[in-house]
Structures are given as C-alpha cells and as structure tokens.
Amino acid sequence: METCEDVRESVKKYYGNRLESSCDLNTSAPSCSLSCSVPKIVTQALSLVHPEVTKRFYGCGLPFPAKLEGCKILDLGSGSGRDCYAFSKLVGPNGHVTGIDMTEELVTVSRQYIEYHQKKFGYEQPNITFVQGYMEKLGEAGIQSDSMDVVLSNCVICLCPDKRAVLQEVYNVLKEGGELYYSDMYASKVVPDHMKKDPVLWGEGMGGCLFWKDLISLAHNVGFSTPHLVSASHIVVHNDELKAKAGDICYSSSTYRMFKLPKHPVVTDATVTYKGTVADCPDQLDFDSSHCFKKDVAVEVNGEMAAILQSCRFAPDFKIQKLDKPEPCSESTPQYCHLNPFLLADKLGNAVKQCSKTGK
Ligand SMILES: C[S@@+](CC[C@H](N)C(=O)[O-])C[C@H]1O[C@@H](n2cnc3c(N)ncnc32)[C@H](O)[C@@H]1O
Known part of the structure; x- marks a missing residue:
C-alpha cells in the first residue's frame, strides 16, 4: 500500500x-x-x-x-x-x-x-x-x-x-x-x-x-x-x-x-442559559462530555464556546450574555x-x- x-x-x-x-x-x-x-x-x-x-x-x-x-x-x-x-x-x-x-x-x-x-x-x-x-x-x-x-x-x-x-x-x-x-x-x-x-x-x-x-x-x-x-x-x-x-x-x-x-467571531466569555427548547431535551442539553446545560441555569463559558452557541443551530435555544471581563492571561500550551x-x-x-x- x-x-x-x-x-x-x-x-x-x-x-x-x-x-x-x-x-x-x-x-x-x-x-x-x-x-x-x-x-x-x-x-x-x-x-x-x-x-x-x-x-x-x-x-x-x-x-x-x-x-x-x-x-x-x-x-x-x-x-x-x-x-x-x-x-x-x-x-x-x-x-x-x-x-x-x-x-x-x-x-x-x-x-x-x-x-x-x-x-x-x-x-x-x-x-x-x-x-x-x-x-x-x-x-x-x-x-x-x-x-x-x-x-x-x-x-x-x-x-x-x-x-x-x-x-x-x-x-x-x-x-x-x-x-x-x-x-x-x-x-x-x-x-x-x-x-x-x-x-x-x-x-x-x-x-x-x-x-x-x-x-x-x-x-x-x-x-x-x-x-x-x-x-x-x-x-x-x-x-x-x-x-x-x-x-x-x-x-x-x-x-x-x-x-x-x-x-471573525466575537470571542468573549459569556454566561449562557439554556431555554429548554430543543425537542426531547426539555430539562437539559448534553452538548459534550464537559458541558451539560440545564434548563434556566446560567453558566459561564469561554469565548469560543460562546461563539459556537451564538452561531450554530442551537443559537435560538440559548440566552447569551457577554461578560465584560478582560481576556484571561494565555496559558503557555493548552493540555x-x-x-x-x-x-x-x-x-x-x-x-x-x-x-x-x-x-x-
Ligand atoms: C467501517 S465502514 C463504516 C460504514 C458506515 N459508516 C457504517 O457505520 O456502517 C467504512 C466505510 O467508509 C467507506 N470509505 C472509506 N474510505 C472512503 C473514502 N475515502 N471515501 C468514501 N468512502 C470511504 C468504506 O467504503 C466503508 O463503507
């Protein structure tokens, strides 16, 4: 081969x-x-x-x-x-x-x-x-x-x-x-x-x-x-x-x-709140192994996750509020x-x- x-x-x-x-x-x-x-x-x-x-x-x-x-x-x-x-x-x-x-x-x-x-x-x-x-x-x-x-x-x-x-x-x-x-x-x-x-x-x-x-x-x-x-x-x-x-x-x-x-996504940390609106996921949306969004519970997410939720098909299912925070100091190499x-x-x-x- x-x-x-x-x-x-x-x-x-x-x-x-x-x-x-x-x-x-x-x-x-x-x-x-x-x-x-x-x-x-x-x-x-x-x-x-x-x-x-x-x-x-x-x-x-x-x-x-x-x-x-x-x-x-x-x-x-x-x-x-x-x-x-x-x-x-x-x-x-x-x-x-x-x-x-x-x-x-x-x-x-x-x-x-x-x-x-x-x-x-x-x-x-x-x-x-x-x-x-x-x-x-x-x-x-x-x-x-x-x-x-x-x-x-x-x-x-x-x-x-x-x-x-x-x-x-x-x-x-x-x-x-x-x-x-x-x-x-x-x-x-x-x-x-x-x-x-x-x-x-x-x-x-x-x-x-x-x-x-x-x-x-x-x-x-x-x-x-x-x-x-x-x-x-x-x-x-x-x-x-x-x-x-x-x-x-x-x-x-x-x-x-x-x-x-x-x-050119707007990449700032945000609090996001799942509205419970995705069919068959009324109580929580399991997005990945580290993000399980519960209905009506505001959680803080990093800038990239906020940009994803803002632009993908789940955008109408979230309330997104940008946080007015300075950019975190960048770590040397992410693990x-x-x-x-x-x-x-x-x-x-x-x-x-x-x-x-x-x-x-
Ligand atoms: C392990 S099988 C999985 C098939 C199917 N996704 C399933 O779950 O039954 C891998 C499939 O990928 C196809 N495949 C592998 N390389 C490909 C390529 N370069 N372009 C298109 N199909 C490809 C093979 O023909 C085969 O049908």
Whole structure:
C-alpha cells in the first residue's frame, strides 16, 4: 500500500467483498458509547431501519446529535446506509440526507431500501440520496459548498490516508455555524509507519487512525473550532495476531463535534442559559462530555464556546450574555486533558480494557 489510491482500493475490497456482516470485524466498541443516555427518538429511529441494512453496519459509535429536524445533512462513508436511514427519520420530510461512499457494493445495498423507508416513515417523497464518491473529493462528487447544516460520519475518516483533505472538504460544504459531528477510532499514540502498510490493520482502522491529540491541530489548521469530545469507549481487539501487532497502542472509539464559525467571531466569555427548547431535551442539553446545560441555569463559558452557541443551530435555544471581563492571561500550551478520549473512557468505565496505558 504505497499510494492513497492503493489504500482506497484495499479498503474497498475489505468492505465490499471480504466482510459479510458486522460480526466479521476484528474490533468492537460497546454499542452504547455515549456519556449520557441515548435519546429515545434515536433508538426508535434505529429500530425502524431494515434488517438487511443493519446487518452490514460497520460503525463504531453513535453520531447522533440533537436537533436534526429540518437539517440538510451529509454522512461520510455511509456504507449500507444504517445511520442515513435513521437520520432520514430524524430530519423529517423537510430535511434531507446525503450518504456518500466509495464502495459500489455498499452503495448498491443502501439504494435498494430507499422506497421501503420512505413508505415506513410516511413521506410523500424520499428525503435521502446515496452518492458513490470519495469524501476527500466532495466537490467532485457534486456536494455544493456551504450547503450542509451537519456532516456526520461513523468510523470512516480513520480509513482515509489524507485526513486533512477530508476535513478541508467538510469545512467547505458546511454552512457557517454548521458542524462536523463524528465517531471514529483514535490511538493512544502516533501509529508507526510499518503498521500503516498492513491492509488488515488499515481495514480495521488500527493502522490509519489518528493519535487523538493530532485531531486538535488538524481541526485548527483547517479553520474549525476546537473539537469537543462528546463520548468515548475503549476498543476491544478480538484477534490475537492484530493485538500483538498493535503492541502497546490502545484504541478508543470517540465522538467529537467541531464547528465552522463565522470568519471573525466575537470571542468573549459569556454566561449562557439554556431555554429548554430543543425537542426531547426539555430539562437539559448534553452538548459534550464537559458541558451539560440545564434548563434556566446560567453558566459561564469561554469565548469560543460562546461563539459556537451564538452561531450554530442551537443559537435560538440559548440566552447569551457577554461578560465584560478582560481576556484571561494565555496559558503557555493548552493540555487538552478534557479532550483525551482514553481518560473519558476510563472515567465512564463503559468498556472492557485491553491494556492499562492511557494516551495522556
Ligand atoms: C467501517 S465502514 C463504516 C460504514 C458506515 N459508516 C457504517 O457505520 O456502517 C467504512 C466505510 O467508509 C467507506 N470509505 C472509506 N474510505 C472512503 C473514502 N475515502 N471515501 C468514501 N468512502 C470511504 C468504506 O467504503 C466503508 O463503507
């Protein structure tokens, strides 16, 4: 696997021909990896998806943010379409879902069930489209710039050799205030080059996933906000040979969310008060693993969080009051401990641990 093209062809074979069902993967994360309970509307939406689609689900998390109704969303690496069909229910008849995947066999499976779900959800027209294409070339695949409210993905970006290109394309297709919310695999340290050349390690996500800290610099370089860690679990490697190859590297399945902020956001600390207006979240809105906004309770947030809440689709759900405070003295280097998925997975204790180290 020398070039990006070699890697893509190898991944296509891995998911198109080699695997028949989710059980064929050598790694697994607990299906409920959220730090908070899964909203009922999400479990209901997932339960309505056709079993033939669900059978070929290869995701590692649950990338289902709140308030999707009416949104235009894009699922990167949609596979057989399980998450897309659940999103199709959640966005409702006025929203739209586009799934993009490069593997013909999976795109073919996903397209077979469009009418089934349209009828099941009682929609006059389908609100879903599946595109065969590459997520690092969204423009070429016909996805318009500034057109998406939310981009989602489930265990896909770790399979792509050019992660910067993916994030850059996502940034381009998102509307201002839009977000990338995705579950993926992360390593506790930088994965060495020799592991990247192994097609099975790569196909399982173990060869190509990012060291979690590298996501932060990548996101900032592209122009996104700092990523917010939503949930995390340890990944269990079942196969002894792969486990030996991984050595002391641990893997986590984690969900992060990051936002496309306005070009020149007003970045000042603020107090924000959640109004309780997001459907199915009347008492509190679990925004990420460190921010759980309770209805009618004012909390102080930093300037970047204030800018996010002011510009994203949750803006009408918050009262935001800027604080007239001097800028805090800048710390030398932020440590981002609260963004470490291994620490969060340890804290939540929702996984079987394979090794004792955490990627601090
Ligand atoms: C682990 S599977 C996950 C599929 C789906 N998200 C799910 O949860 O079932 C990874 C998927 O990403 C797709 N994929 C990998 N690299 C891609 C790329 N560069 N562009 C588009 N799709 C890609 C593969 O074809 C495969 O369907």
